[in-house]
Amino acid sequence: AISLTDNVVFASEVKKLKWLKNQNFPTIKTKVVHKPQEVIKVREDIFNIRSTLEYGIDGLVIKGNDIDTEDMQRAKPMKQVAFKFQAEEIKTKLLDVQWSISGHNYTPVAIVEKVNLAGSNVSRASLANPNLIEELGIKIGSEVVISKRGDIIPKIERVIKTPSDAREISVPQICEECNTTLINEGTRLFCPNEDCPKRIYYRLARWIKKLNVKHFSEKLMLKPLFKTGKVRKIADLYKLEIKDLVLFEGVKETSAKKALDNLNAVKEVSLAKFIGGFAIENIGEDLTQRIVDAGFNTLDKIKNTSIHQLSQVEGFARKTAQQLLEGVIKLYPHMEELLNTNKIKIQEKSQGKKLKGLSFCFTGKLNTIKRAAAE
DNA sequence: GAACCTAGAGATTGGAAATT
């Protein structure tokens, strides 16, 4: 069966959906087909009437002509696939390249002359890494063609021409934060200094993000805290009081309290999340969980094992095992300090799987525990 | 009430390493 994919309605936007209902929004019809050629034909037909539709669409969804709830629960259902239209392309000019710094990695971002493309204004596009700059042969001043891949992500497709007075894109040589000479591996440009402030800050931001602490604003709170030197390590976050936050512009008691309450509300995390929150390069929560499942279920067990033993775990070979082990050993004092604040602890053992996959709704007053705890 | 900020939504690229 075929239905239209739309980039207008988001399921969560209840208000908008209601609005659409009131507008007698045309229902999206499905069509049953039997051969691949028919799919292509339908796609062409729809593409031709696309501009006459009352709403925006970006392609088709082709799905099995049945309802398979199990399949639909997958992150990427196997019984349905999007078949989008060829992305619109437009000409523009490269004005500048900014280097976006995240942690220790430097990523080039193209700044182009603002153009309206497929319904939005585009002025930035990732250039991924130094190698891509070279492959494209792009310079400041180059005329380029951009598209939005999947109608969403701006992408520089190719260079049309580069005037003779175009300027070479300069690749940073030293870290703007700590003056360490950057290492350019072609596919990534990074600052190797383990104690680079960018790296230290990134760890804090990762922690907040990993624990899903809401309203702890990076801009208004975390950055100023870091800049003033008040917070260096994750453990420092747990010593903060409201008075430390209201010092900053744009932060008053209400938001300060909210941020700290949210931070302190997380009292227990799984070992995998704990380690994932420390931003060891290439070591995320999911990978760590595999190690935990394989029996390395305490911080010390992981710290005291060997690369060889870790590499017995699926998903880990020498490199990843080494990154994890060295990262944990290096950060162990940090981790201990954090645990010693007694504000957060690692879950003793992985929870049973009896509740896995089930959904619950709490309503009314709970007698024995608070609602948040129950959730 | 204006101005500003955040979260979250959907979507894709592309590198690296591991696995098959």
Place this chain on the structure above:
DNA sequence: AATTTCCAATCTCTAGGTTC
């Protein structure tokens, strides 16, 4: 050599707050 998995990064828009 091909496939899978993870990770990090990018874009825009808007509802719903907070602060000024």
